[in-house]
Amino acid sequence: MAGYDDINRWTANKLDAVIVGIDYRLAPQYQFPAALEDCVLVIKFFLQDKVLAEYGIDQTRICIVGESSGGTLTALVTQLLQNDPEFKDRIKAQVLIYPVLQSVDTFLPSHREYEHGPILFRKMAIKLASLYVSEDTALFQAALRNEHMPEGSRHLFKLVNWSDFLPEKYKKNHVYTEPILGNLNVSYPALLQNLPLTYILTCEHDFIRDDGLIYVTRLRNVGVRVTHDHIEEGIHGALAFTRAPVFLHLGLRMRDNYVSWLEENLYINGTCH
Secondary structure (H helix, E strand, C coil), X not given: CHHHHHHHHHHHHHHCCCCCCCCCCCCCCCCCCHHHHHHHHHHHHHCCHHHHHHCCCCCCCCEEEEECHHHHHHHXXXXXXXXXXXXXXXXXXXXXXXXXXXXXXXXXXXXXXXXXXXXXXXXXXXXXXXXXXXXXXXXXXXXXXXXXXXXXXXXXXXXXXXXXXXXXXXXXXXXXXXXXXXXXXXXXXXXXXXXXXXXXXXXXXXXXXXXXXXXXXXXXHCCCCEEEEEEEEEECCHHHCEECCXXXXXXXXXXXXXXXXXXXXXXXXXXXX
């Protein structure tokens, strides 16, 4: 969590908030679902009435925030908790900052346009995602060819069919091709249920730009209240450059944007947590 300590402290001070940073286990040493289990365990522990009372937390202003792969975990944890009777409606908002949200189709338009980056490039992203599931190189090679989804998973294709969900300006002259069903015996979690107030930040020059754009459309289609902040000059990972020795005005702008959203939507005559 060292890389996020500064921004967490800045956010806590800015909003007079309680911030909990989860140092979850990482792949490939710890594969799926280790990271998810860690996040769920910590958040469920923290959401106990006695723990919230100990830290003086207003239960009406609790939000989960995640960046990049942390956005993946935020989306998953929020969905899981919303469908857990004990924790339903405890999370009032979620913030997804250039999130990774699907592994079904690896040939979205942004995957093609930003195959070589900047920052995050296709081969590296697919390698990291594959290692989260398995160290078997067959999965990695199949995902590069977009042939990694197992038999029986065709029903998932409609959830990420970018020809249905992307705004016209991002379709350009790309032609949608359905992923090819492979013979790998791998399962993948679906991501959409009844969700709380949501903020999603996407970047124009980002390999996973379309993950966020598709998710925005899907959430709005089912009535979820979504604020979408698209940064035209944005690049993946810019939020990491908000501290010495490297500062990017872009990263500072992203930080200020999402913290301002928190302030406006949760921090009203009280404390945001």
